[in-house]
Amino acid sequence: MHSWTKRVPPVHLALGVLYVAVLILSTAALHGESAPYEQVAEGARVVFGLIGMVYAIRAARQPALLPRLRQAWRAITVSLAVLIASPLVVGGLKAAGITAADDVTHVAFVIALLVALQRFPLAPMNSRDRLKAALDAGTVLAGGVVLLWYVSFGPYVDAHGLSPTVVVAAGVYPLVDLALLFIIARALLRGSDPSATRPLRLLAAGTLVLFAGDGVHGYLHGHGQIEMHSPWQFFCWITTDALLAAAAAEQCRAISAGPREARAEVSGGRHLPFAAVAMAHALMLIAAVHEDTLYPWGGLAIGGTVLSALVLFRQTLVQRESDERALTDSLTGLANRARFRATSYRNLARNARSGRWSAVLVIDMNGFKEVNDTLGHKSGDLVLVEFAEVLKRCVPAPGLPCRMGGDEFSVALTDLDHPSQAYDIAGRIAAEMGPVAIDNQLIQLAASIGVAVSAPGELTHDEIVHRADLAMYRAKALGPQTRWAVWQESLEPQPAAAA
Template sequence: MHTWTTRVPPARRVPVAYVALGVLYVAAMLGLAGSSALPESFTAAEAARFGFGLFGVFAAVRAARLPHLPRRLRQAWAAVAGCFAVLVVSVPALLVIGTSDTADDVIHMVFVVALLIALQLFPLARTSRRDRLKTAVDALTVLVGGSMVLWYTAFDPLLQSGRLTVDMTVSAVLYPIGDLALLFSVSRALLRGADDTARRPLQLLTAGTLVLFLGDAVNGYLDAHDLMLDSTWPFYWWITTDALLAAAAVEQSRPAVPRAVRSGFRIGRFLPFVAVVVAHALMFEAAVKSGDFSPWGGLALGGAALSALVLYRQTLAQRESDEQALTDPLTGLANRARFRATSHRSLTRGTTAILVIDMNSFKEINDTLGHQAGDLVLVEFAEVLRRCVPSSGLPCRLGGDEFAVVLSDLASPRHAYEVAGRIAAELGPVAVDGKLITLAASIGVAVSAAGELHHDELVHRADLAMYKAKGLGPETRWAVWQEALETAA
């Protein structure tokens, strides 16, 4: 007799390191707010960065020494540790030589270079040569858009003002170069995706890098327009960057948790579109501010409209390509890749059932009537699944005459059994190419509570149940996984 059991997955505890990191960040922010009363030689901002430096070195070195990580990933974390080591060394050095804008600039640029090295070392998802080229082009699009932002908001106003001193050259030239290199690196990571061993940590690193870029862009704008606030305010985004990088190291050290295959919305794919929109917005604003809307304003609007149409056309093409990559071309059902991704997501949310379905006597149909008739039979069988599977479920073709169904968020296993019964009742004689053919199949059903089983385990159980049903004869049968099937196998 089948016994339904529910196991509650153990909760992932928040590491003590995360709690300590949060306390350190709050203390740093509060310290910055009242730092004006502290001596200039040792401000609360520098003390906070020193604290984050120590924390980050420890966390990154720990991640770099994890034996199960790939060698290249361990090297990347060693480079991140170098970023934090810059902060640890800089504070004692500033105590000796004294604080100055030039010293802060040098420390910042060394930090940015170390971070660039780390980002280049992180393993990204494996893709084809063509996909890598597409990612590079998209990242360059983002880079050009970022360059236009920095030129318009910071560098050009500084050139026009005639105040381009040696100190300002560092913030007006070197900062943008470093920031643009960071922007290209993080855009490439977001667009291409990370290797499974580094996905979540690299997301946190990317967030920290974007904060650094945006903060430096604001700083350049204020410098160019002579609106600079007190000397401690840039540390707000520097310390936020430090916190995110340290959080990434902590996340890398946590035990791995199986993650769903990612599909659907990804913010990275919209970055090139955002870059194009920002570029045209800057051109339009420049035309309006110049007081000479004709002809530049009209050209800017026309260029924006053309770009919008081209980007929309590209979006439609990309959507069609994505759908083709996840759809069986013969039946129009979901393919194996989408089957796995949907099952992964469903298993993390609630009770999930998988039905594995194998058509009976399909080889005889191919042998006697030909492959064209066999294809028509597969299409007819797919229509049966569409009629019987509820809208919340996903019918799939795994290949050949093997099909599957994912049923998500079930209130009870009984609902999965009802779907299997509907499919079995619907199968029968159909007319295919002028001939009457009887559709028959063996159906195996397996159910899992949220977090109880992984995808492969649940499919294995459904497979065993399907073979149990197939052993009952050539007619359509369905069976439910039972513990006894494991020992029989």
């Protein structure tokens, strides 16, 4: 039994403990049991800023990172420096008679963060996919515009009228926040370079919390309470600062842990456009309820929401079908090479943390060429389908049987307590081989199966597949009937003897 704490890096555990301690102190201050609440909150922000800046500087000086990524961490260092200096800067600006001192430092902090996020290296895409990601990010941006209009900018304009002064006074926060929202949505939808995936997700979470906090500020601004900083707003800001520090620490931890193998994965922001559309319609319904009338806007809002829900549901089904098609072999219904590779990477990484074994089976059918030559490719396809059914019956979940192409198959196994479990599955596949009726002829299914296992954290994907390949060729050398073999050191090619 492995403790969950072994899966949480110590630096994140320490930051989590500090974050909880800050919330406890802030709550006590809020109830008048310690120093003034704002002083405790500002002090906590400075502490998280200092921690984050130390890690950000370390990340920015790492030659192993991509140049763009080092630039991004330098910009985050600037952003955190602004955060740390804010109490002094605010004091100086207020002494000079600048009443919006808090807003000046906060906007500078957000702009520096915006520059940093724009510099993060994103996953490569073709022009069409980049356009799709940009359009999806634009949908998220439009949802953000609707939200800010409803909770902050709109009420302020309604109360003070529409003029250049009002637009400038009430629009600075929304503009920088919306730019930040667009950049982070685009990054999540496109996906990042593998070296920055986890840090970028933490930064994205912090950015969304910051957006919520600034929405609270805008609400107070729009309702004539700009002089107040609510506890909710400080809670959002402190959470953002803690997530920024965690992102910088994660980048340094990833460097010390060594390079990670890239793997295909679904973008974490794929549902953001749907969420933005759903939120916009929810606000329309809320506004219609506040109007207390169904005609005309109530009925139109309900009808528009139902229509959008139907379209979004259909689009979700189409997207799911497209994803499955991209990861599934169309003939056999098994997973394809891309899904096998992604699953194998994920299995090895997870089992390295959990202390369990992984395994790969590489399978090559015997006599398949003769079937194609004598009975034709249609019969050959039917043989492949029958063999796929054998794999489906013999490989228990969470094992994943795959067709790699032609008559080559593989199986990814995970969460094994002992290597013998992989050997049992190979033996089960071999025992299931038998004659099948194809075009009124009995054809004996036969295959060569190679098995390779990895102790927790022992092998990479390429290494375990290489070992399974060698074992498969060993099994094929033993005869045309179904055989399986396990990798052993003697199967590795021996270096040529020196002359």
